[in-house]
Every structure is written in structure tokens, then in C-alpha cells.
Amino acid sequence: MKFKLNINQTLQQLLKQEDTDKDKRITVDDKGPKRFILKSPSEEIVIEGTYYLSNLLQELVLAKENNQDFIETESLFQLPADRISKMIRKYFWDGLTRTLDEKGLEKLLLDSKSKTDKPIIYIPFTDNFGWQYFRKLAPIFNLKVVQLPKIISSEYVSSINNEGGILALALKKEDQNIEGFPFVVPGARFNEMYGWDSYFENIGLLIDQKLDLAQSMVENFEYQITHYGKILNANRSYYLTRTQPPFYSSMIREVYEAMTVKDQEWLRKKLEICIKEYETVWMENGKRLAENGLNRYFAQGIGLPPETEPGHYDAILKPFAEAENLSISEYENLYYHRKIENKTLDAYFVHDRSVRESGHDTSYRIEGNCAHLNVVELNAMLYKYETDFAELIALYFDNYFEYNSKIYNKKYWAKKAESRKKIMNRLLWNEQESCFFDYNFKTQKQNIFLSATSFFPLWAKIATQEQADKMIEKCLPKLVFLGxxxxxxxxxxxxxxxxxxxxxxxxxxxxxxxxxxxxxxxxxxxxxxxxxxxxxxxxxxxxxxxxxxxxxxxxxxxxxxxxxxxxxxxxxxxxxxxxxxxxxxxxxxxxxxxxxxxxxxxxxxxxxxxxxxxxxxx
Incomplete structure (x- = not known):
């Protein structure tokens, strides 16, 4: 039912009465009467309780923005879970959606992470189309457009760390219009397209029937692998040497399965890109592949990660600063700009950047040792890649898939998956503790630290039924709490x-x-x-x-x-x-x-x- 009222006046009255801590919200921390009466010439409605009063505040704000002189009373009294789901579906996804193009640039450039007066966008060396497009936009947005070098070294990334520029994403041309493929950002201060966040966001997008947006996320990851060599931690300049947990095969599969009309060529191209990522990012010896056949996180880079907040490394830097008779901030500045050499700190920050590559930044589980760990969750994700490849090739390509002059079939990928499972069971499974644990390949010992990540083998279907039973009986209760x-x-x-x-x-x-x-x-x-x-x-x-x-x-x-x-x-x-x-x-x-x-x-x-x-x- 539409309830007509003076929106501005009602909004001010509500806030004056109920927002006692003046934070422009109505919460359980406010000390108002928690009772407000809506009046019209013909009727009145009594609103009581924090939840319903905050609904009223929200609906008044939405009505004001839409130049309405009414609110829908049904919205005030929606059941809580139903209302949250509606807000997510109707408002939140839109609020998080960005495009890196003429229409969307302003929203991305006005960002606290930009560290220069003139915002910067970096274009891959191999993307001439993007280079031409953004150069034309540069005068309009007072934008500095920089072409990345053909080979992106850690030294180069270190040299631009103070700039915090945006990295280009995929563009599409329809008729004469050029637009960016839209993407969802995590929210709040995270105003970029992040790696593993995007996979989980895509799950919600598909449930809410936003297939086009979910598919666009996949397109942007294809662009990243093609032009930056990896799925980025996020499309910010200081993330150029860092990837994030691999969920691309799951994204591709879930988007394809949601299509009402199956586009097999789309699937073929995405599988090729995903196989490329698997082989070049994860399976090159000496990088993220350990000698034992399992994988690790291993972010490249030099020195301090620039995205951390002031004071984050004070405890780490303090003894080195004191030894040089410098303040922590003085020492940090000198080390950051490579005017002081410290091999001990260099080794520490290899692990620290790898922690950030893992997405688990930060956790005592992987602090100070991450680059030496075959972590459970990463190897479960790559097992999922291998089984996804096997199943998709069998299901949709008659068990014959040619890529880069090489023939792949289900048996090829199933063999890789089985090999990984055997090594995981040998090195990561602990029969006495009934759990999977990370394995330190330097010390050749398991890291006995019960984490939610220990359960990723159940998601990837690596565990036997017996292993799953033991884990759920013995380990899961130690992780379950009220919330x-x-x-x-x-x-x-x-x-x-x-x-x-x-x-x-x-x-x-x-x-x-x-x-x-x-x-x-x-x-x-x-x-x-x-x-x-x-x-x-x-x-x-x-x-x-x-x-x-x-x-x-x-x-x-x-x-x-x-x-x-x-x-x-x-x-x-x-x-x-x-x-x-x-x-x-x-x-x-x-x-x-x-x-x-x-x-x-x-x-x-x-x-x-x-x-x-x-x-x-x-």
C-alpha cells in the first residue's frame, strides 16, 4: 500500500527522535523511544522496534532520491531475511558494479588508493585497442595513460609502487560504441576487481539471475590472463606481480551451465585460457610448483607491499631500526626505497606477499612461512581445475580438446588429478589428527594448525568418505561457533x-x-x-x-x-x-x-x- 507523506519532514523528525548517537542510522545502540507514528489525513501507522524503524529510514531515503511523496508500507514490514535478500538483489549488486570505460572512469579514479594528483591508467603492451581508446579519453579526465613494458619485472613494479594506478580491463565494441565489460568490486575501500572475491560474487550473481554480469566477470579474467599473464590480486598497479586463489574453472563451468543457450565456442575459448593459466601460472617449475609435485603461493616483488596501512610492519621493522639508530618510520622509508639493504627482511616479505596472494591476509597459519608451504586449499583448488577440465572435455567436446598444438582428453586430466590426490594424501593428510594440514617442503613437516581451509578437499571431492567422516566428527566441531x-x-x-x-x-x-x-x-x-x-x-x-x-x-x-x-x-x-x-x-x-x-x-x-x-x- 502507498502511504503518502512529507518525505523530508518525516525523515528529519525520525532522525531527531531516534538517531540519538547522530550517526545517521537507527541501531540498537540508539537510545530513542523506538516508537514512531506515521500520520496522514486518513490514517496512521505505528512503527516500533529498531528493525522496523531502520526500514522506515531506508525507505524514506529511497523515496527522497526517487522524488516520491509516498512509501510502500509492505516494505516497512518485510521479514528480515526476505528484506536482506531483496536489498542484495535489487540494490547491492548495482552499487558494487563498475565499468572501466568512459561512463565508469570517474567512479574508479576518485579513489583513496590513487597516490598522484593526476590519475593513472596502465595499458598492457599487447592491448593496442585499449591504448588508443584511453589516450582519447585522457584530456577529458585529466588522465595519465601509461603503456606497460612488454616484460613486467619486479623492479619495474617497485618503481611505480607510489602511484597506485588502475590496470585496464576488457573492452567491447558494439556498432560504434566502446564499453568496458562490467565487473563487481568487493565494496568499501576495495574499489577494484579482485581475484577470488569475484568467484564468490559470481555465485550470488547467478543465483540472482544476473548471468550477463557473471559472464562479464569471466571475460575480464580472460583479459587479465591474456595481457597480464595471470588473474590479478586486483587491477591495481602494485598487484602486477601477484595472483590470487584459482577459481577460474569453477567460474567458467558455473556460468556455462547457467546459459539457457549453450555457446560451445565461448566455452572452448575460456577453457583454452584457463588451461593456459594452469600451465603458466601454477605449473612452471621453480615458481608456484614445488619439487614434490604440489603447489604453493609465491608472489613476486621487492620489499614492502605498498598497500598496507601505516604501522602494519612496526613490530617487524623495530629491531632493525633500533640497530641503525633510526626511528621505525625512517627505517621503513629507507628500506621501501631500497636505500637500505636487508636480506632478512627481503626473505620475510617474500612470505608476506605470498600471504597476500593466498587471499588470507593475514593469518598466523601462514605468517613467515607461506612461500614454503604446500597449502591445503590451493592444491584442492588445482585438483578442482584438473577434474573440471576432465569432465568438461568429456561432456562437451566428445573427449577431444586441442589447444596450443596439444591434444587433451579426460584421461590426461584425470591422471593429473589422481597424481595430485596421492601426493596430498601422503604429505597433507594426518591420520592421527584426522585432518589435512599444510606441508612445509623446506622442513618436510606438516604445519599442525586446524583451519577452515583444511576442509577444502571436501569441496573439491578429494577426500574419501572415511576421511570426510573423521574430519566432520573430530575436527569440524572445533571450528563451529554461535555465528x-x-x-x-x-x-x-x-x-x-x-x-x-x-x-x-x-x-x-x-x-x-x-x-x-x-x-x-x-x-x-x-x-x-x-x-x-x-x-x-x-x-x-x-x-x-x-x-x-x-x-x-x-x-x-x-x-x-x-x-x-x-x-x-x-x-x-x-x-x-x-x-x-x-x-x-x-x-x-x-x-x-x-x-x-x-x-x-x-x-x-x-x-x-x-x-x-x-x-x-x-
Whole structure:
């Protein structure tokens, strides 16, 4: 029903009465009466409670922006989970969508990461079309257009670290119009196209029937592999030597399977590109392939990663600064600009950049040793590449696929997958602990650290049923808390002193990709009931926080307290907004839509009633 009223006046009255902490939101932290009356000449509606009052605030803001003199009362009283899902589908994806072209440049260039007065866009040496296009736009946007060298060295990337420029993405020409393929950014301060975020975002896009946008994400990754040699950590200049967790085969497969009309040539081209990435990024000896046949993260680069916040490395730099009788900031500046040599720090930052390549930046699991680890999750992802290649070639190409003068069939890829599984079982599986652990190929020992990543072999279908049973019985309970799955068990941090900074990918924090992977892994091995429980815990956490905090959908949660108020480095993205969240956070949005699509109807009803998981499962 349309309820007519003076939008501006009502908005001001509501904020004056209910927004007692003056943050332009209505949350449980406000101390107002939590009761507001909407009046029209013919009727009145009483709005009570934080959730419904924050809905009113949001609907008034939307009405104001649309020059309406009414609000839809049905929207005020939507059930909480239904409203979050609608906001994601109707508003959040649009708020996170960007294009790197004339229409979208301004949104990307006005970014805190740009470190020069004149914004810079870098064009690959091999992309003449993009070079010509952006040179024409340069005067319009006061833009500096730079062509990258043919060979991008660590030294070159180090020389441009202070600029923070944007890296070009794919363009398309239709008739006389040139447009960028749209892409979804994570949100908040992450205003670029990120590597593994994009895969999880694509899951949500496909659920919300945004196939064209999901397909465009795949096109942009093809461009990155073709012109930059890898899927980038993100399309920012200082990420040129760094990739991220490999999910490209899953993206390709899921987008293709969502197509109503199957485009086999599209699939052929994408498979060729994905095989190229597999062979050149992951399987070249001496880089990300260890001698034992398993893989590692190994980001290139020199010195300090430039994207970190001030003070992040103070504890690492302090003893070296004191030895030189310098302040930490003085020493950091000299080391960053390579005016001081320090081989110990150089070795540390190889590991540190590799941590960032892993996407798990940061975690005590891989701090100071990442480049020496065959991590469980990476090898599970590459096993998934190998099995995806085998199955797609068998299903759609009659078991015959030619690429780069080489013939591939199902047997070729199945053999590679089986070889990887055998090595993983030999080096990563721990029978006594009933778990997969990362393997340090330098010390030739497992890193006994129970992490959510230990369960990636269930997602990739590597584990035997017996292994899965043991892991779910013995290890999974150590990761499950009120609000979902923690990044690691509490006991995994037993050797970390109380005074050390919490790492954001560790206990007590929980992240969307871990939840989504583990849900799928449980379903793969017949644990539907346990999957339902874990989905409910996570969705309840999202729904409760959004209900209490004006629609907040953040980057991560403290799953022990089931709160978005996280105390770790970098804080929590997606929580800083006024009046109404415009975008949530990319992979959190996707986890909600996936979870809701998997949750049974009875639990959906309980979710909308915000029934605490303790009442249902403990």
C-alpha cells in the first residue's frame, strides 16, 4: 500500500527522535523511544522496534532520491531475511558494479588508493585497442595513460609502487560504441576487481539471475590472463606481480551451465585460457610448483607491499631500526626505497606477499612461512581445475580438446588429478589428527594448525568418505561457533601470546568463502543436516546484525559473539555508511543468497523469526 507523506519532514523528525548517537542510522545502540507514528489525513501507522524503524529510514531515503511523496508500507514490514535478500538483489549488486570505460572512469579514479594528483591508467603492451581508446579519453579526465613494458619485472613494479594506478580491463565494441565489460568490486575501500572475491560474487550473481554480469566477470579474467599473464590480486598497479586463489574453472563451468543457450565456442575459448593459466601460472617449475609435485603461493616483488596501512610492519621493522639508530618510520622509508639493504627482511616479505596472494591476509597459519608451504586449499583448488577440465572435455567436446598444438582428453586430466590426490594424501593428510594440514617442503613437516581451509578437499571431492567422516566428527566441531565457522580453531593459536595482534583470518573471525566452501563440502559427502545447521548459523548472524544495525552487511564476522564488531587489523569493511547500505559487501551478499537458496523452508521461517541457533542446535 502507498502511504503518502512529507518525505523530508518525516525523515528529519525520525532522525531527531531516534538517531540519538547522530550517526545517521537507527541501531540498537540508539537510545530513542523506538516508537514512531506515521500520520496522514486518513490514517496512521505505528512503527516500533529498531528493525522496523531502520526500514522506515531506508525507505524514506529511497523515496527522497526517487522524488516520491509516498512509501510502500509492505516494505516497512518485510521479514528480515526476505528484506536482506531483496536489498542484495535489487540494490547491492548495482552499487558494487563498475565499468572501466568512459561512463565508469570517474567512479574508479576518485579513489583513496590513487597516490598522484593526476590519475593513472596502465595499458598492457599487447592491448593496442585499449591504448588508443584511453589516450582519447585522457584530456577529458585529466588522465595519465601509461603503456606497460612488454616484460613486467619486479623492479619495474617497485618503481611505480607510489602511484597506485588502475590496470585496464576488457573492452567491447558494439556498432560504434566502446564499453568496458562490467565487473563487481568487493565494496568499501576495495574499489577494484579482485581475484577470488569475484568467484564468490559470481555465485550470488547467478543465483540472482544476473548471468550477463557473471559472464562479464569471466571475460575480464580472460583479459587479465591474456595481457597480464595471470588473474590479478586486483587491477591495481602494485598487484602486477601477484595472483590470487584459482577459481577460474569453477567460474567458467558455473556460468556455462547457467546459459539457457549453450555457446560451445565461448566455452572452448575460456577453457583454452584457463588451461593456459594452469600451465603458466601454477605449473612452471621453480615458481608456484614445488619439487614434490604440489603447489604453493609465491608472489613476486621487492620489499614492502605498498598497500598496507601505516604501522602494519612496526613490530617487524623495530629491531632493525633500533640497530641503525633510526626511528621505525625512517627505517621503513629507507628500506621501501631500497636505500637500505636487508636480506632478512627481503626473505620475510617474500612470505608476506605470498600471504597476500593466498587471499588470507593475514593469518598466523601462514605468517613467515607461506612461500614454503604446500597449502591445503590451493592444491584442492588445482585438483578442482584438473577434474573440471576432465569432465568438461568429456561432456562437451566428445573427449577431444586441442589447444596450443596439444591434444587433451579426460584421461590426461584425470591422471593429473589422481597424481595430485596421492601426493596430498601422503604429505597433507594426518591420520592421527584426522585432518589435512599444510606441508612445509623446506622442513618436510606438516604445519599442525586446524583451519577452515583444511576442509577444502571436501569441496573439491578429494577426500574419501572415511576421511570426510573423521574430519566432520573430530575436527569440524572445533571450528563451529554461535555465528558460523571460524577461520581457525582457538587451540591453533595456543602458541600465540595474548599481547599479539589478532589476525583477521583467524579465530574468532568467520569469512564468507570458508562458509560457502564448507557447506558445499558437507553436501558432497552426505551431511545435509550439518550443512543446514551451519548455513542457519551464518545467515542468522547476517540477519541479526542487519536487523540491529540498520541493514549492515559487512565483510566478515566475529562468529563467537556473532557480531560485525571485529577487533583485528584492517577493521571490518562494509560497515561505514549513512542512512542506508548501498552495497553490503560482495562475498557476504553472495553467501547470504547461496545460503538462502540451500536452506529448507522450516529453517527459513525460523530465520525470519530470528530464533537463536542455540535454541535449535545446542
Amino acid at each position: 558460523g565457522i571460524a577461520g581457525c580453531s582457538e587451540e591453533a593459536l595456543s602458541t600465540i601470546s595474548k599481547g599479539q595482534m589478532q589476525r583477521q583470518w583467524d579465530f574468532p573471525n568467520g569469512w564468507p568463502p570458508h562458509q560457502m566452501v564448507i557447506w558445499r563440502g558437507l553436501i558432497n559427502y552426505g551431511y545435509e543436516g550439518k550443512a543446514q545447521e551451519l548455513i542457519y548459523r551464518w545467515l542468522w548472524t547476517i540477519t541479526k546484525n542487519a536487523s540491529d544495525y540498520n541493514g549492515t552487511v559487512p565483510e566478515k564476522f566475529d562468529v563467537v559473539s556473532a557480531s560485525h564488531k571485529v577487533f583485528a587489523e584492517y577493521g571490518n569493511q562494509g560497515t561505514d555508511f549513512e542512512y542506508i547500505s548501498r552495497e553490503g559487501f560482495g562475498w557476504m551478499n553472495a553467501s547470504f543468497q547461496l545460503g538462502l537458496s540451500l536452506l529448507n523452508e522450516d529453517l527459513k521461517t525460523k530465520l525470519n523469526q530470528l530464533i537463536n541457533p542455540i535454541e535449535l542446535f545446542n
